[in-house]
Amino acid sequence: MSALRVDRVVTSGTFSLDGQDHRVDNNIWLAGDDHEVLVIDAAHDERPIVAAIGDRRVVAVACTHGHNDHINAASALAGAVGAPIWLHPDDTMLWEAVEPERRPDAPLAHGQVIEVGGHRLHVLHTPGHSPGGCCFHDTEAGVLFAGDTLFRGGPGATGRSHSDFATIIRSIKERLLVLAPETLVHTGHGDDTTIGEEAPHLQEWVARGH
16 A cells, blocks of 8 residues: 555635634645545635545545635536545534535445545544544544644644534544554644643643643
8 A cells, every 4th residue: 555645735714603704824735645635624615625635536425524714625626527525414513604505415424434545534423622523543644634623732723613622632532642642643723733742631631721
């Protein structure tokens, strides 16, 4: 089996929730090999994502969660490359706020296995940042695509609608920090980290409450 190929595309745009707008840079991750790829999140502009895909077959556009800045290019991308969109059903209300006329093509579920480029990515349901938040873990490659559940320096934000701090802490503790310490974490925004770098700080996050 060849090594997992991971490409990153960064796009910029607006994250909107609870009547507030924030300018953000988003990481879009392409995981697979030289022939097929899974697109993880589709933010702001499908064109650079299509360019990064090239002539590879797209297995799916997998959404880590339903916030607008992670899905607002999903429909255009799916149409351009002929791929389905996958989202955990607990984030349906977030999706519908952005795309009321189009539904995701299939649900993501905890324990689901996504096969791409000879690799197997396991879906981990990690609610807290949003009810349907998910991460994708390649055990053999030692790579985790964490969306907005875990960042360098702490958990994703929870001070907004449909989020809960105690829930995201439980998700991180029970489903992410149990992974191998050397697991490389590709985040939804910002820089990479590892499980080993973040694990010692769990109680600090609990103490500060965010």
